Amino acid sequence: MNIYNTCEQKLKQWISRLYQKSVVYLSAVLGFFLTLFITVVHCVLGYFFNGIITVFDVIQPLCYGALLTPFIVFVFNQVFSDVENARTQVRDMKKSLAKTYVAMINQRDRNLTLTKDHEVLRGQKIKVEKQLEEQATFFSAIVDLTPDIIMYRDESGNIKGCNDNMLKLLGLTNAAQLVDLLKEDHELDDIFAKFDDILKLNKSDVTYESTINEVVYQMRKRPAVNAEGNLIGIMLYGHDITKLKYEQDLLEKTSRDKSNFISTLSHELRTPLNGIVGLSDILMQTGHFDGDDMRNLKAINVSAVTLGNIFNDVIDLNKFERQTFNVIYEKVKWRDFLDDFETLAHLMTEQKNLDFNFNVEGEVSEYLLLDPTRLRQILWNLTGNAIKFTKKGGITISVRQHMDGDSAELTFSITDTGIGIAKEEQEKIFGLYYQVEGTKQSTGTGIGLHVTRNLCQALNGSVRVESELGKGSTFTVSFTFKKTEHEIEKKEIKSSLRVLLVEDVDLNILVARTMLEKLGHKVFVAKTGQEAISLFKSEKIDLALLDMQLPDMTGFDVADVFVNELNCSVPLIALTANVINDRKEYEKHHIDGVMNKPLSLTKLVENLQKYQE
Amino acid sequence: MITDIVNIKYVNEFVSIAGKGPICEGIDMFLNSVEDYLGNCLSYFNKKGFEEAGKELHKIKGAASSIGLTRVSAKAKEIELELLKDRDTYGLNSRVMELREIILADTKELRNFVMTLSGM
Known part of the structure; x- marks a missing residue:
């Protein structure tokens, strides 16, 4: 080829x-x-x-x-x-x-x-477009079917779309109307735009609650971020929680009502109990009883005190739940406190024929600043438990105390020879309503130790337990309290006081003046804050009763002028028709006492006697 | 029931120490001053001075409790709280009328009760 x-x-x-x-x-x-x-x-x-x-x-x-x-x-x-x-x-x-x-x-x-x-x-492409269209239809249907509201906007905040329910909620027919509405209704616009700045900054979800047309929504916002990490829009999803809120409120109210009821009941029961405790104390001290009568009397006293402690626990538990618990520090003569505690603990052990030892090591100041009611409650709870779970043997209470500068460091160890607590149970016993299973003695409320631990924390203290099953337990509580000096200056006892009554309502003046004069005191009346200041300057006053709501000033303002400008050293007592919630507010203005209006004669006499001395 | 209207314990205590005279004087004083308080209250309310209107009601509450009128005191407190809550949407006029009627009725009851007590 x-x-x-x-x-x-x-x-x-x-x-x-x-x-x-x-x-x-x-x-x-x-x-x-x-x-x-x-x-x-x-x-x-x-x-x-x-x-x-x-x-x-x-x-x-x-x-x-x-x-x-x-x-x-x-x-x-x-x-x-x-x-x-x-x-x-x-x-x-x-x-x-x-x-x-x-x-x-x-x-x-x-x-x-x-x-x-x-x-x-x-x-x-046609197939994919069809699939996308179908998916968009599905999503659109889902978005429109949800009872919640959905809206999406671009990164500048311009509305790009919303679901049917959003339009229905606002009485609109299309998204364009929503845009117009938000231009006019700034309040609504603010609800939707809330936390946008934070969301843009953090590029993370934000959640908040808002109410639109009486419907409560939990709003959730999410930034739409593209592959380059740039914000391209904001999605808003509002979940209707109106019913949930209502039920939650109802539940909270029911719980509150229940707690209040129990707390009120405990309060009401505690009052007659105090009578039983007080009267049985008096009867025991008369010396008219001995033998079985004395034992029975002691049993009455101890039972009433124990019951009172349970009520105190219930009341405090309610306060912890409602977060209204307040520690009230006051000056306490420490030796007297310890003596009272020892006496009661001794009485309690006597009921079960248990040995009792009470040891005190070290010295602290004569007067300490503490909340005696709460400290007593802690010690009674622990001592009561020790006695309850001990059949034979005894209870030893050791108090170790020493001063560190102005602070008194106190440690109480309450040791029993009772049934003991297994290692795995030792933390659980501080839980609410927790009771060790299988113990015949577990007949308590299950709140005592829970409240005790909360009380210890409230007093900036601690509680710990060491125990061996079958041999006994030791509960140790530690606190640090400030020392305080006892005011030893002796005041002249006056039978008749010169009382400055600062009150603007004539009728209240009439009533208070009548009472004070009938009690033998001389009354100077001021109807305004300025009159009160003038009278305080011109007259020698022994005590001032201050209404809190005067035409020109508040009672706090008057007290501030008395103390800061006029170097007032006489007792100031506030008169208020409102509920006294926070005595610290009064203390801040150097007001020594507060009395509710209308003035109760008994309370007035009590207060006046206190300052007469 | 008189116990729903009057603080019996308080009035008894007061009369026992001060006699009937001061409390009767107090009732007269209350009736004289309460008209001023109510008038001021409506006047402030019409000028949208809700806080001031509330203070007038607060005075009525305090004064009523000073002479043992518990129901009047409670009603005045109730109106004060409603007023401060609802402000210009509150229908104060009808409530003031209602309070005035209660005051007239309860002071009469209190005066009758005081007369039944022993003392000067």
């Missing part, structure tokens, strides 16, 4: 060269024959007209032929050359066209392939 092609090519080359040469030869031959033809014609014509052929008739045409032949050769050669060029160009063009045609065919094939691919892709 290759040999054939080579031969063909060589043949073509040879023909081409021959052709090139033949043009010259052919032109020369043509020139020769043309010259010959002219010569012959010239000779014939000479002979015809002259009847003779001369040398000139031959030479002359030959000369013409010789002169014309190169020109003819050149012209022919040029013509043939142009023809050849044209032919070559045509051939090249044909080749080029063929190539172009082939390229076009290839391109067409490629286009066909691409078209097919495009068709496939288009089909896929």
Whole structure:
């Protein structure tokens, strides 16, 4: 095949060269024959007209032929050359066209392939678009079906859409109306835009509660962030919690009512109990009883005290639940406190014929600043438990005390020889309503130790237990209280006081003045704060009763002027018709006591006697 | 029931120490001043001075309890709290009328009760 092609090519080359040469030869031959033809014609014509052929008739045409032949050769050669060029160009063009045609065919094939691919892709795109459309429809249906509200906005806060329930809630028909509404209703706009700044800053969810048209929503916002981490919008989802809120409020109210009821009941029961405790104390001290009578009397006393402690626990538990628990620090003569505690603990152990030891180590200041009621409650709870769980043996109470600067560090250890507490139970016993299973003695309320621990924490103290099952337990509580000095200055006892009554209501003045005068005191009345200040300057006053709501000033303002500007050192007693919630507020203004209006004669006498001394 | 209207213990205690005179004087004084308090209260209310109107009711509450009128005191407190809560949406006029009627009825009852007590 290759040999054939080579031969063909060589043949073509040879023909081409021959052709090139033949043009010259052919032109020369043509020139020769043309010259010959002219010569012959010239000779014939000479002979015809002259009847003779001369040398000139031959030479002359030959000369013409010789002169014309190169020109003819050149012209022919040029013509043939142009023809050849044209032919070559045509051939090249044909080749080029063929190539172009082939390229076009290839391109067409490629286009066909691409078209097919495009068709496939288009089909896929339509399918995906359809799926997306379906998904959007599903999501839209879900979004519209939810009873909650949904809204989404772009990063600038422009509303991009919302669900049907949002429109229904606001009485609108489309999102455009919502945009218009929010331009006018700034309050509503603020609800939706709340915490946007925080959300944009942190790019994290925010949650808050808001009420729209009496429906309470828990709003949850989430930033929409693209792949580059840029905020592209904000989604808002509001969950309707109206019912939940209502039920929660109802539940809280019910719980509060229950706690209040129990607390009130305990309060009410504690009052007669105090009577029992007090009267049994008096009877025990008369010396009229001995033997069984005395034992019974002690039993009454101890039972009433124990019951009182349970009520105290219940009341405090309620206060802890309502977070209204307050520690009330007051000056306490420490030795008396310890003596009372020892006496009662001794009485309690006597009831069960247990040995009793009470040891005190170290010394502290005579007077300490503490909450005696709460400290007593802690110690009684622990001692009561120790006695309850001890059948035989005894109870030992050790008090270790020492001064550290102005602070008294106190540690009480209450040790029993009772049933003990298993290791795994030792932390659980401080839980609310927790009782150790299987103990016959576990007949308590299950709140005592829970309240005890809370009380210890409230007094900045601690409680811990060490115990061995079957051998006994030791509960240790530790506190630090500040020492305080006893005011030993002796005040002149006065039978008649000069009382400044600061009150603006005439009737209240009449009542208070009548009472005070009947009790033998001299009364100076001021109906305004300014009058009170003038009277305080001009008269020698022993005690001032201050109404809290005066026309020109509050009772606190008057007290501040008395103390800070007039160097008042006389007792100030506030008169208020409101519930006394926080005595600290009064103490801040150097007011020594507070009395509720209307003035109770008994309370008034009590207060006056206190300051007469 | 008189116990719903009057603080019996308080009135007894007061009369026992001061006699009937001061409390009767107190009732008269209360009746005289309460008209001013109620008038001021409505006037302040109409000028949207809700705090001041509340203070007038507070005075009525205090004064009533000073002479043992527990129901009047409680009613005045109730109106004061409602007023401070609802402010300009509160219908004070009708409540003041109601309070005035209670005051008149209860002071009469109190005066009768005081007369039944022994003492000067």
